Amino acid sequence: MNPVAEVLSTVFGVVLVGAIAYEISQRRKRLRELYNVLDAEDKHVVADLDMMVANGQLAPYVIG
Amino acid sequence: MAEDNKTGKAPDSEGRAVRLIKPKPKTTESHDAPGLSTESQSSAGDVAHSPRFHFFLIDCGWDGPVPNLIRNNLPMITHLQNNDPLFVLTREQSDQMLRKYPHLIGKDPVLLARDLYASRTDAESEYHGFHLNLGLIKTESEALATIRTFLNFLACHRKGGNIEKHIQEQLHRDGIKGAIEVLRVGSEAMVGG
Incomplete structure (x- = not known):
């Protein structure tokens, strides 16, 4: 096999694998943004909401 | 979304007040999470008959197909989740939350599923549930598919520890x-x- 063609094939393969990995990473990032776990960053949000329920500021939604 | 939580009325898609029926506060179905030990269940008190989730909708009132979609499908959330309570924040309450927590701006309407088992079983854990950031979705069809996936996931795993x-x-x-x-x-x- 021509050494130039071999190098080109290798480079093309590396670029292809890199592009797939990047695409997977981007889509996972989007999924994480969409379905985000409530973790340490959100614990104050959760605490506030729990307090609003406990204080009676929020009542359960009822189906009409 | 303007709503009067005190009177138990919520506006429909055209902003009119709709008379509502109170959901069952507790379900009769057993929530025997396999991942929970007997000790943790007994220490949690009434875990077996308590709702698994508290749902919250934080919605500042954006006008668009995706926000309108979630407002029109609120009954589906409680209906498909064993009548676990859903708390819809008023526009003012949502505004206050977003002002206090600006990282939520641009992500609302946010449907937040507060996992009550998380705090009852492991007080040290930083997991409190999860939220669906509907404001990040651009099209109505994608939003509907995402809500369905979300509700399906919760329904399938609500008994899991x-x-x-x-x-x-x-x-x-x-x-x-x-x-x-x-x-x-x-x-x-x-x-x-």
Whole structure:
């Protein structure tokens, strides 16, 4: 096999694998943004909401 | 979304007040989470008959197809989740939350599923549930599909002890299997599947 063609094939393969990995990473990032776990960053949000329920500021939604 | 929580009325899509019926505060179905020990259940008191989730909708009132979609489908959330309570914040309450927590701006309407088992079983854990950031979705069809996936996931895993692991595997699509699924869904989208 021509050494130039071999190098080109290798480079093309590396670029292809890199592009797939990047695409997977981007889509996972989007999924994480969409379905985000409530973790340490959100614990104050959760605490506030729990307090609003406990204080009676929020009542359960009822189906009409 | 303007709503009067005190009177138990919520506006419909055209902003009119709708008379509402109170949901059952507790379900009779057993929630025997396999991941929970007997000790943790007994220490949690009434875990077996308590709701698994408290749902919250934080919605500042954006006008668009995706916000309107969630407002019109609120009954589906409680109906498909064993009547676990759903708390809809008024526009003023939502505004206050976003002012206090600006990282939520641009992501609302946010449907937040507060996992009550998380705090009852492990006070040290930083997992409190998860939220669906509907404001990041651009099209109505994608939003509807996402809400369905979200509700399906909750319904299938509501009895599970370690729901966080399932979130990573199925919703975040971690691991090799998840990577294949990401590529499969992506290629289906490209060919309009």
